[in-house]
Amino acid sequence: MIRHLAGRLGQAALLLVGVSFITFILLYILPADPARQLAGRSATPETVETIRQQLGLDRPFHEQYLRYLGNLVQGDLGRSYTQKTEVAEVVAARLPPTLLLMAAAIVVELMIGLTIGVLAALRPGSRFDQGAMIVSFIGVSTPQFVGGILMLYVFSVQLDWFPVGGYGTFRHLVLPAVTLGVLGAGWYSRMMRSSMLDVLARDFIRTARAKGIPEARVVVVHALRNAVLPVIAMIGIDVGLFMSGAVIVESVFGWPGIGQLAWQAIQQVDIPIIMGVTLVAAVAIVLGNLIADLAAPFVDPRIRLR
Amino acid sequence: MNSELPIFRVDDLAISFGSGAQRTRVVDGVSFHVGRGETLGIVGESGCGKSVTVMSSVGLQPSPPSHVDGGSARLGDVDLLALRPKALRRLWGSRIGVVFQDPMTSLNPVFTIGMQLREALAAHTNLTDAERETRIMAMLARVGINAPERRLRQYPHELSGGLRQRVLIAMALICGPELLIADEPTTALDVTLQAQILALLRDLRDEMGMGILFVTHDLGVVAQFCDRVAVMYAGRVVESARVDALFRAPRHPYTHALLASTPRLDSDRRVPLPTIEGMVPPPGARGTGCSFAARCPRAQPICLGTAPSLVAGQDGAFACHHPVPVP
Numbered sequence: 019m020i021r022h023l024a025g026r027l028g029q030a031a032l033l034l035v036g037v038s039f040i041t042f043i044l045l046y047i048l049p050a051d052p053a054r055q056l057a058g059r060s061a062t063p064e065t066v067e068t069i070r071q072q073l074g075l076d077r078p079f080h081e082q083y084l085r086y087l088g089n090l091v092q093g094d095l096g097r098s099y100t101q102k103t104e105v106a107e108v109v110a111a112r113l114p115p116t117l118l119l120m121a122a123a124i125v126v127e128l129m130i131g132l133t134i135g136v137l138a139a140l141r142p143g144s145r146f147d148q149g150a151m152i153v154s155f156i157g158v159s160t161p162q163f164v165g166g167i168l169m170l171y172v173f174s175v176q177l178d179w180f181p182v183g184g185y186g187t188f189r190h191l192v193l194p195a196v197t198l199g200v201l202g203a204g205w206y207s208r209m210m211r212s213s214m215l216d217v218l219a220r221d222f223i224r225t226a227r228a229k230g231i232p233e234a235r236v237v238v239v240h241a242l243r244n245a246v247l248p249v250i251a252m253i254g255i256d257v258g259l260f261m262s263g264a265v266i267v268e269s270v271f272g273w274p275g276i277g278q279l280a281w282q283a284i285q286q287v288d289i290p291i292i293m294g295v296t297l298v299a300a301v302a303i304v305l306g307n308l309i310a311d312l313a314a315p316f317v318d319p320r321i322r323l324r
Numbered sequence: 325m326n327s328e329l330p331i332f333r334v335d336d337l338a339i340s341f342g343s344g345a346q347r348t349r350v351v352d353g354v355s356f357h358v359g360r361g362e363t364l365g366i367v368g369e370s371g372c373g374k375s376v377t378v379m380s381s382v383g384l385q386p387s388p389p390s391h392v393d394g395g396s397a398r399l400g401d402v403d404l405l406a407l408r409p410k411a412l413r414r415l416w417g418s419r420i421g422v423v424f425q426d427p428m429t430s431l432n433p434v435f436t437i438g439m440q441l442r443e444a445l446a447a448h449t450n451l452t453d454a455e456r457e458t459r460i461m462a463m464l465a466r467v468g469i470n471a472p473e474r475r476l477r478q479y480p481h482e483l484s485g486g487l488r489q490r491v492l493i494a495m496a497l498i499c500g501p502e503l504l505i506a507d508e509p510t511t512a513l514d515v516t517l518q519a520q521i522l523a524l525l526r527d528l529r530d531e532m533g534m535g536i537l538f539v540t541h542d543l544g545v546v547a548q549f550c551d552r553v554a555v556m557y558a559g560r561v562v563e564s565a566r567v568d569a570l571f572r573a574p575r576h577p578y579t580h581a582l583l584a585s586t587p588r589l590d591s592d593r594r595v596p597l598p599t600i601e602g603m604v605p606p607p608g609a610r611g612t613g614c615s616f617a618a619r620c621p622r623a624q625p626i627c628l629g630t631a632p633s634l635v636a637g638q639d640g641a642f643a644c645h646h647p648v649p650v651p
Contacts, residue, residue, distance in 0.1 A: 221429040228384060228424075229444040229495065230417030233409070243434045318434050319479045 026311065030304040037300040038090060041293040042083050052289060055099050095297070096290035098283075105294040108279065113298075115185055116275030119198070119268070120260035122191055124253060126199020131206020132249070138207065139214030140237065150207060157204030166197045166270035183272030194271040198264060202256065209252060213245040220244075247318055254310025258303025262295070330357035331535045332503045334381045337395035339373070339559075341607070343388065348608040351377050351559040354395070355634070358503065358535035363526075365550035365567070366539045367582075371604060373559040374539050375507055381405075382420050382505060383412040399503060418448040421496030421534070425508040427488035431480035437491055438476030444495045460498065467494045467524060486517040493524065500532060507539045522549050543586050547571055552640075555579045558604055558615035565640025575637060575647040578616045614645070622646045 045052070053070040054061070070076055074085060089096065095105035134154065138147040173193060174182045180193050217223065218241050226240040227233070261276060268277035276295055283291035315321045339351040351373040358364045368374045379385040381397035383404055397404045399419060404412065416422070424430045432440060441460050445451065451459065464472035467490040480488060489509065496504060506525065510518040526549060529536055538550055546553050547567060554564040555576065563576035574580040581600045591597070602619040614620070617627040626645050634643040638650075 221424060221426055222432040224384070225422075225424060225430045225492065225495070226432065226443075228416050228420075228422040229447055230413045230415065231443060231447045232413065240432050240435075244432070320433055320481050 023312070026308055030308065033304055034297070034300055035087070038087060038293075038297060039083065041296045042086055044293060045289055046079070048287065048289060052099060055287070090297075095294040098288055098291050100286050100288045101291075105290045108291060109276065109294050109298055112274060112276045112279045115273055116261060116264065116268070116277065118191065119194055119264060119273060119275055120257065122195035123198035123202065123260055123264075124256055126195055127202045127206050127256070128249075128253075130200065130203035132210050132246075134203070134207040135210020136214055136237065136242065136245075138211045139218060142211075142215060147211075151211070154204035154207045157201050158208075160201055162197065162201060162266040163270060165201050166194070166267050169193050169197050170270065183270075185272070185274050190271075190273075194264075194267050194273050197271075198260065198267050206249060206252065209248055210245065213248050214241060217241045217245040243317065247314065250313055250317060251307075251310050254306040254308075255303075257306030257309070258299065261302030261306075262299030330359050332381075332397070332399050332537065333357040334377075334397045335395055337377060337381060337397065338393040339376055339380050339385075340391050340393050341389050347391075349393070349559070350390075350607045351380070353634075354556070354559075354561050356554045356561065356564065358537055360502070360535055361529060361533045362552070363529065363536040363538055363550045365546040365553040366537065366556060367541065367543060367546055367553055368556035369541055369604065372556045374541075374556050377556070378505055378507065378537055378539050382416070382422075382503075383407065383409075384416070384422065414448070417444055417496075417501075418499045419501050420503050420505065421499070421501035422505045423489070423492050423496045423507070423509045426512045427485050427492055428512065430492055431488055433480055435479070436476065437478055437480065437483070441476070441491070441495055441498060445498050448499050460494075463494045463498050464491075466528070467491075467497075468520075469494070485513060486520065489513060489517075489521055490524070493521070493528070497528060497532065497534075500534075502534050504529070504534050504536045505539070506536055508541070509538075510545060511540070511542070518545070525549070543582065555582070558610055559607065560615065560643065561634060562616065562644070563640065563642040564634075565637075565642075569639035573639070573648075573650045575640075575642040575650070576616075576644045577620045577622045577646075577648055579642075580648045581619075581621075614643075622648070 051066075053066050053073060053075055056073075057066045057069050074082055077085075086096070093106060095109065097103065098105055098108055101108060134150045138144075138150045141147055170182060170193065173179050180189050184190050218237075223236060223241060226236045262280070264273075264275060265277035265281050267273070268275045269281045272278070276298060279291065280295040282288075283295065334357070335355045337351060337354045338349065340347050340349045342348055354373075354377050356364060356366070366374045366378060376385055376390060380387075380390060380392055381404065382399075392405055395405065399415065402415075404415070407415075431437070438460070441463075442456060445456055445459060449456075460476070461472045464475060469475055469487060469490050475483070475487075475491070480491075483491065493509075504525075509525070510521050513521060522545065525536065528534075538546075540546060550567050552564065552566050553570055554561045555570075555578065556562065557578050563570065563574065563579045565575075570579065571583065574583055578600075581598070584598045585600060587597055600619055605615055605618065611628070612631060613628040614623070614631055617623045620627065622644075624646055630645075632643045632645050634641045637647075
C-alpha cells in the first residue's frame with residue numbers, strides 16, 4: 019500500500035515536471051513581452067531592459083527553466099504581472115470557492131446521474147429508459163454557457179429565486195452547482211446504466227434473487243456495489259476537470275474560483291497566473307485519479323494494491 | 325428413497341420467448357414430479373429447454389423475455405405460477421433452494437462469504453446474531469468447509485471453485501428447503517470435485533429429506549445420482565422412467581441414441597462412437613409431428629404428421645409411435 023502510494027506519487031511528480039515544462043514554453047510562444055508589460059506603456063527602452071535583466075529574461079532558455087523549476091519546488095509560482103502579488107497567494111485565495119463548487123457539482127451529478135442510470139437499467143428499452151437517455155444526451159451535449167445562461171434567465175431573472183451571481187451564501191452556490199451537475203449528470207447516467215445492465219445479467223444476481231431477499235436489496239446492495247466502480251474512476255476525472263474546466267460556469271455566474279481567475283488572466287495575458295493555474299489543474303487531475311485509484315479497493319476487494 | 329406423495333409437481337407447463345409475432349413456444353406440455361428425499365434428473369442437450377423449464381417452474385426465470393403460457397407448478401399445495409413476486413420471494417431460499425452451474429461467478433465478488441450466508445438466513449428467520457452464527461458455522465462444517473470462522477471473513481476470490489460450490493450449497497440449504505434445484509451444479513468442476521460434490525449432495529438429501537431437481541446434460545451423473553429421470557428433447561419430455569429401467573431399456577429412440585453415443589470403458593475403440601445425425605430443430609421450426617422424427621432411424625410417415633403424446637408404459641412413460649422394443 020505504502021509502496022504503491024510512493025510509486026504513484028513518483029509518477030505524479032514526473033508528470034508535473036512535464037506539465038511545468040510545457041507551460042513554461044508558453045512564455046516563449048506567446049507574443050507578449052513580460053518585461054514591457056511590467057514596465058508599462060510609458061517606460062523607456064532602458065527601463066524595459068533593466069526589468070528584463072531583473073527577471074532573468076535575458077538568460078538562456080534552459081537556465082530560465084531550471085530557475086523556474088527550482089522556485090516551483092519551493093512553492094514559488096512567480097509574481098503576477100497585473101496584480102503585483104505572488105501567484106501562489108492569488109491561486110490559494112481562489113481555491114476554496116472552486117473546491118466548494120466542485121464538491122457541490124459532483125454531489126448533484128451523482129444524485130441525478132446514479133438515480134437515472136439505475137432506474138433506466140432496471141427497465142431497459144422502456145419509455146423511461148429511452149427518455150432518460152435522450153435527456154442525458156442533451157445534457158452532455160449542451161455547452162455550459164448555454165446551460166448556464168438559460169439557468170440564469172429562468173431562475174434568477176424570471177423567477178428571482180436565486181441571485182444572478184456572486185459568492186458567499188448557499189443561494190449563490192445553487193445555480194452554478196446545478197448547471198455543472200445537471201450537464202455532467204448525463205455522463206454518469208449513461209455510464210451507470212450500462213454498468214448496471216452488465217452487472218444485473220451476472221450470475222451472482224441470480225443467486226441473490228434465489229435467496230428470496232427483496233428485489234430492492236438485490237439492486238441496491240448486490241448490483242450497485244459492483245456497478246459503481248467505473249463511477250469512482252469518473253469522479254476522479256471530474257475532480258481534475260472541475261478544478262480547471264469550470265472556467266465558463268465560474269465566469270457566467272461570477273464565481274470567484276480558479277476558472278474565473280484563469281479567464282481573467284488569459285484576457286490580461288498574465289502569463290505567471292496562467293502557468294500557475296495550469297499547474298494547479300494538473301495537480302488536481304493527478305490527485306483526483308490517485309484518490310479514485312486508492313478508493314477502488316475499498317469497493318472491490320479483488321483490486322489489491324501492490 | 326422413493327416417495328409416494330410428490331412435494332413438487334409440474335403439470336403441462338408451456339413456456340414461450342419473445343413478444344408479438346416473434347413469440348415462440350420453447351417448452352410445451354412438460355410434466356414431472358419430485359418426491360420427498362427423491363432426486364429427479366432432467367436430462368437433455370443444450371437448448372432443449374431443461375433449465376428454462378425448471379427455473380420457470382419456480383418463478384426464477386426472468387420474464388420478459390420468457391412467458392409461462394400455461395400449466396401449473398405446485399410446491400405442496402401452492403401453485404407457484406399463480407403467486408405474486410413477493411409471495412414467491414418468501415419461498416425462494418426458504419422452501420426452495422437453488423444451486424447454480426458456475427461457482428466462480430455465482431457469488432458476489434464484493435461481499436464476504438459471511439455476509440452472503442447471513443443474508444440468506446436473515447431473509448427468512450428471526451434469529452439473534454449469535455444463533456445465526458452458530459447455524460452458519462454448523463452448515464459450513466456440514467458441507468465440508470474447514471476453518472469456517474476464517475472463511476466467513478473471506479471474499480469469494482480467495483476460495484477455490486470446489487469451496488465456492490460448497491458455500492453455494494450451504495447457502496441454498498441453510499433454511500432447510502423441501503426442494504433443491506441443482507442446475508448443472510458440477511458441470512464447471514473437474515471430475516474429482518464432481519464426485520465429491522455429488523456425494524455431498526446425496527448425503528445432505530438423505531439427511532435433510534429434501535427432493536432434488538437435478539438439471540444436467542451428463543448421463544453418467546444421472547446414472548450415479550438420480551432416482552428417476554426425465555429426458556427432454558426440443559422443449560418436451562420424451563421419456564421419463566426410473567434410472568435403472570431407463571438405462572436398461574430405453575424406449576424412446578432419442579434416449580436410445582443418446583445412451584448409445586455415450587462412451588463407455590468397455591466399448592470397442594476401433595468402432596467410432598455412434599452420433600445422432602442432424603440438428604435439434606430450432607423453436608418455431610417444429611412442425612406438427614414428432615420433433616425427433618427428422619433424425620429418428622425408426623420414423624414412419626405418422627411420426628411426421630402427428631406428435632406422439634406421453635403414454636405410461638411398464639416402468640415409465642414415453643412419447644413415441646414406434647418405441648424401441650424392450651430387449
